[in-house]
Structure formats: structure tokens, C-alpha cells
Amino acid sequence: MSRKVYLSKKVPKKVPKILIVNSDKMDYSEVKLFIPKDSRGRATLDRPWYIWFNYRNPKTGKFDSSSKFNFKLGINRYKTVAQRKACGKNLVGAFTRLLKEGYNPYENTIPINNALTFEVTEVTFFEAITQALKDKKTTWAESTSASVDFRINKFIDFATTHKFIHNPARDIKRAHIVEFLKYIKRKGETATSVNNYRAAISGVFSQMVENSHIEHNFVKDIRKEKSNPVKNHPFTTAQISDIRNYLEVNDPYLLDYLRVLAYSFLRNREVLRLRVKDVDLTNRLLTDKTKTKAIEKVFIIDQLYEILVKMNLEKYDPNSFVFTPNGHPAYWEASEKSKTDHFGHRFKAVKRHFNLGREYGIYSFRHSFAVNIYEHFIASGLSQSEAISKMLPITRHDSVEGLKNYLREKRRMLPKDFSHTISIDL
Template identity: 35%
Template structure:
């Protein structure tokens, strides 16, 4: 018996708790860099560097096959990294892949387990496409278009920062905060908050589908963002604008009258088709914000201007760039934006004329818009009814006219537009 073997036997007999270290189920992930040592990159010639970049770079590792017990090579992880043309870009992305792969291997990831955590290693591009595809079937067309637009802008930002082909788990709170701060600097707190909400929604889909462990966006605070206030028009301003539009753009005036007299939101007016106007029953049907559809009466003051509709196809949109009912391939938001810009041209003209000293015109700032006509006429009706009715009676009747869903919603709206003003209180000051 050899001396070394004798010593080992003695050790084995005296150390009762000696146990073999279990075999590792995986090798530590490594990066293949085109067959050259990346630490010596600067020592290679330009030709050698270019030859290396023309090859595929990837992360590789082996995992123990539970059936054979042997370590076996797993599919290479490229994740689009070879689209990048520089060593720095490829190494930055592949190192992120390698680090995150090692983390999930330590947490128990098993490529042979069909119920494993493979979703955790989706790239940013793959994860975003996955979540958008799910949300497309859960949202209305108009909402999805806005949602997708914000997510695509965020995706573009991540691409510029080199994240597009990294693991989705590499997108941390700091990079999201940097983006939200950029949105805040270039737009408003309200847009920043809306962007945060959409990103949170996207990440919630990823969490629900086990693509990420948790949705950290919910921990990012919502900023205070005072709501945009549309100011009501005075009687003089209202009469002058109506008179001007009657002469220069009667179609836009009719659009505004649906807002003024039927208390529709501009986007609801944009959804109206000829078939939605029932001239015989004096009613209209519109897709509303707070429910699928709603039915409203058309007041006589508006009815007398709609007889021309009988000459058009029922499927035609009531308001279009042609100035007459016709087909119009566009989203609701784009239709609304078209009329918003059209009215802005009127506002700009009024403001410019006022600056030039023309007393027939007046400045109209950002606080005035098409929505302001709705505020103006609701205030007008409220104050007229209050002359003979109690506040509760007035609001009860007004609720049927405005289309608000609840009394609380109407009361909040009336407070926001200052519909109720106090009587003179001079005697209280004396």
C-alpha cells in the first residue's frame, strides 16, 4: 500500500462528517468573441479585429442533462448582438446576458424543465412585442394606439441606450426614471404621469406572464399635475366667435354647436356618422367616454340645421376635412386633432388681429378651446335654471342633459367650471 493512500484512509476514518461536494449542474456562462482574446483587443491588427467582428459572438454554457447525467452544451445566446458593429457594443450587451444568465442559473433555472423560468430571459425587444400583442386584444382600438405609441417611444429610447437586445431584466428603475425625467423636461407632468402609467401597464403584463419577477414601476411616484383648465367664454366672446364662423367656416361652427347644444365632447362629435342622427325621433347615438354608447335628444335649436343629412350615406362621418359628410380613414384622435387645429387657426387669427389693435377681435390663449364651448353652455343652463329651482332640482335636471354618469361627477364638474357663483357679499364686509 502506498504511503499517500494510507494517509487518506486514516483521514477518512477520523473525519466522520466528510461528504463529497455535489456536482454542479451547469458551467459558468462565458462569452465567445470571434476566436480572439478580448483582453488583448488593442494588440490585434485592424484586419484581425474586423475578421473577429464578422464572426458571430455569443454567450455559451453547459447544463447537466438529467437523463444522461452529463454536462451538455446549450443553444448559444446571441439575442441580436451581432447586429452591432463594434467590440464595445457587443461586449456591453453580452456581459449583461452573461451576468443575468448566471443569476437565474443560481436561482434554479433549468433549460430541461419545460415549466422553468425561460421567459425571464426574453430580450427587451421580445418582451415589449409580447406584451403589446397581449394588450392589443384587451384594449379599444383608440386606447391601444395611444398606448402603443408611448411604449414605442420608450423602446426607441432604450434602443438608443443600447438596451434593445439585452435581457428585459436589465431594465432597472434608474433607466426608467431617466426616461420619465426626459419626458417631463420636454412636455409636462401630466404626460410624464401618463407615460409612467403605460409603462407600468406593460410591465404588469410581463409580471403576470412570469417574464419578470416583479413590476417595480408601481414604486415610481406619480407627480402632482394640475388638470388642464378650459375657460368658459364670456357672452361677448361667444357671440363674436359664432358670428365670425358663420361667415367663414359654417361647417366648423356646426361641429361646435354639437359641443355647445348637445354637450358632446369633441372626440364624440368626431365619431358621429349620418346613421347616428335620427331626424324623425330627434335623437342621436354616440360612443361615449363613460359607457359603450349613449342616446341623447337633439334640441330644436340644433335640429333645424340638420335636414341636409338625408342626402348622404348613413355610413358617412358627419364631419370630415371635405366640409360635408363622407368617408374618412383616420383614428378618433387624429379626427379630433384635425378640428382642434382648425379651431386653433381661428384663435390665432383673433389673437393676431387683437395685437394689431383691431377692436373687433380679442386674444384667445391656451385656456380657450373647443371644449370651452361645452363649459360655457352648461354654465349658462345651470345659472338660468337656478333662477327658479333649488340647487338639487337644478342638478337633477342638468344630469339628464349633460350625460354625466353620476351626481357626484356632475357636482365635481360644476365646481371645476365655477358654474355656481355666490351673491354679492358686500354687506358682510362692512
């Protein structure tokens, strides 16, 4: 269904092709298209595109920090650089014309005599959320796509039952999401799970905004549930020694898996993505797709080198996965979740043997090694900031603050003895 929109109070959601009209110097700057670039200076689709211009602040009469305006208007729904450039060119032309004819972004109006008309296509909520989910899947990893798909389908079922799934997308309100989250909570989901549903819906609603199907992603404004998820605690040195001795006898292949994870600081899924061709023993490099980067290069330290040499990887097909249920590199057609579950189930035997609680898991090895390295740096005389700086390329956290929070969470960044600073005797 289409409807005519009379543009006199707000900027259009879709703008027609309009030729740029040259004008004398006015209260606004030239309208430009912002094209984000990658590290090689090439246009990238990984960050938002938008058109922007400056408009003289009516209170100060100057171009200042508040005088810059930018608009996306659906440009980021296009999936190629060429399409976004074409759309951006049209938007630049349209806004140039609007400014020429009196559009004032502070007042968000244009003169009635120069109003434009254009077509807006109404879509149902089902159409909008389905399209948004499809668009988002092109940028998600397989594991993310599967988990979000599951949660969004739960929400779609709820919307169908409560008969708002075929309402116009713009009629969906914050209350619809709040009621769904309450429903999920009543069904027995934990606070963490409820927050995961909220995050999944918010991500898809952001795409609905990009697609110009809704005005604002109000889901991100919904308060999160307070939760205290069980974290993986680091093992003590004695615990690691006991686990090593047990696995050397009962599951040496799982021990190799844990060693690769700990010495490389890769995550479970990242270790399981490794193929034989990703292991370069000559240059001592692992190539992997990680959580935060498309491609990551990881240096193979001495301890890791010994493990990988022992596995005789050169005997296997380069496309074989390094770790599989076969006990050696092979093809393994399974989802990443199924793969991590396989090694998780094998580790449960270790937990049962040593009576380890929920707070211990495979990630505990990664945390143990991080803590061990940090304490070694501190013991060698480095300050906390020096130790953090040296650890960044090892753990590959994105920021100093992120690594600090990580170590603080593991309860290891304790202050030095400050007893000499206290003069009160209680």
C-alpha cells in the same frame, strides 16, 4: 429558456392540470372561479377573472374579512370566455389539491414532501413589453393605441440605448423607469407629458403582470410630476355671440360642428365618429361610441334637431361621416387625431380674430353650455344637489362627485352669500 422551479415557498405562477380531490371539512372553503358578468348576466372579458377561497384566520379562528384570498395567475391573458373558463377550471383544481396537501396562504408555504415542480418560461424584457403592448391594443381605441404606441416605442429606444432591453423581464426595476422619465424631462417635455409617459408605461406593465412576466407593477408607485395644465375656460355669453356672428359669415360649417358638440355634450372625437346612419331624427336619438361607453344614446334636443334637419342628411350614404373637410357628409379615411386636428386648425382662425389665449379651445363650448345649464337650474330655485342630479343625464358624467369636480374646476360652484353668518367687524 426554461428552468425548474421547486415550489416550497411561494404559489406557482403556472399550475398544472390536477384533478380535484374531495376532502372533509377543513380550515379552508371550496375554491371557486369568479366570472364577472355584464348587464345581461353573460360572462364578460371587460373585468378581471380570478379564483378565490377563504382560509380560517389563524389569529381569530374565524372566516373574516382578511381570510379571503384570490389569485389571477395569468388567467386574464386569455382572450375568449372558453379559454378563461378552461384555465380557471385548472387553477381551481390545482389550488384544491394544494390546500388538501397543506398549503397555507398566510404562511405562503406547502409541506416539502408534497412540493410540485412545473415549467416557467423566461422571457426578455423586449418580448414581455412587446407582447403586453399587443394584448392591450385589443382593448384600446385607435387614438389611445397610437399615443401609447408612440410613448412605449420611445421607452424601448431608451432601453435599447442603455442595453437593458434584452434583460430578463423580471430583472427590470423601478430605477429603469425613473431614469427614463428623468431623461424625458431633460429633453424638455412638460410635467403633463412626463405623466402621460408614466401612465402609458404603467398600463403596459399591468398587462405584463397579467401575463405573469413580472411580479408587480411598480410604475404606478412612482410619484407623478406636479403639473398645472392649461384648461379650456368657458366662454361668456357675449363671447359666444361674437363667435357665432363671425362664423355665420366666415365658416358656417364649423359653426354647425360646434353646435352639434355643444348641444349633444359629445367630445370632439365623438362628433367626428358620427355617421349619417347614427342620426335618428324620427326617434330623435344619436348613437355614438364615447370615451366611457362602447355605445351611447344621446337625445336630440330641439336646437340640435334644427341643425341636423338643415344638413339634409337623408341625401347622403348612411355610412358617410357627418362632418368632413368636404363641407358635407362623405367618406373620410383619416385617423381620429387627423380629423380633430382639421377642425382644430379651422378654429384657430377664430382664436386669431378674437385674440383668444391658450385657455380657450373647442372644448370651451361644451364647458360653457354645462355652466349655463347649471346656473339656470340654480336660478330657478334648485339646490346644488338638485341641480347636479338633473344635470347627470345631460352631461353624462359617471358620478355625482365627478360632475361636482367638473363644475368646481370651471369656478362656477361658488357658495351663496354668507355675509349674514359673520359677526366679527374687522
